[in-house]
Amino acid sequence: MLINITPLRMEDAIELYQFESSNRAFFEKMVPSRGEDYYRYEHFLQRLEQLLEEQEAGLSLFTLIRDEAGMIVGRMNVVDMDREKGTGHIGYRVGEAVAGKGVASLALPMLLKEAAERYGMTKLYAKTTRDNIPSQKVLLKHGFELVSVEPDAAEWDGKKEDFLHYQKRMAAPSLFEADCL
Template sequence: MEIELVPLSLDYAEQLLKFELENRSFFEEMVPGRGDHYYKREKFLTFLTELVVEYEKGEGQYYLILSGSNTILGRINLFNVKEEPFFTADMGYRIGKKYVRNGLASTSVEMIMTLLKEKYEIMEINAKTTCHNHGSKRILEKNGFVLREVEIGGAKLKDETYDFLTYSWSNL
């Protein structure tokens, strides 16, 4: 499947809210939930606007993963961005339930890393996942990320506690 990374914009607000609502339960199986307030339309638009402003200021890089027909398949985000003394960021991604196991997450991570390598000579990118998210661990490792830290009991999902794993990619 052909995909493209498109910078987050308010043009996709309604489609993105629908995507997030449709996939909420699925996402919350692997990562901590965002709370009910996130999914209320007005709050969602406020959060989305804040991300767009962060993007414009260079404080974050937020992308939608789109199919050729402009269907939102997922998201990939760089947050906590700092450019001095070298580029650092935390990365997160999510693929909609209907689209998992098609290589979209791996391809998206590869695409974002290619963009970053073209723009920044020296960088460090970190990504967290839970210990039971085997797919995400494989995706990160396939893209050159190395396990750096284990936060025992760092993630609580639906009355279960899991370890949070921090992976890093660096050319320091």
């Protein structure tokens, strides 16, 4: 499968809302719900505007994963960026129709490159639930190391879930590379 990542834009609102809504049940099997308000379009638009303001301010990088036909098949982000320290937290979700087809594994190196080259990130953090084995495999495949386990960190569907915390150290762009960007 050929994919690319594109920066999130307001023009993506309707398509992204449809993607999130149609994959809601699938996502909520692996992560806590974003809540009922998130799935009301007016609220969704307000939240999208907030995300775009964060991105404009250089605090976060929000991307959409698109397939060869240009359809949204996932999201991948770096949030809580501290540009002075070169740190941020990644997160991603892939739609049910492409789950298990390597989409996150293809997109993650693209995001890592963008985070390092454009934003100077040298250490990224990620977390996933103990039951989300596919996400754990993607992180480990791309050089993230498990650094801690947070027991009973979240609860949904009547059960408590551990969070696994990962980090990845990345080489800082050389001065020559930084001048060319």
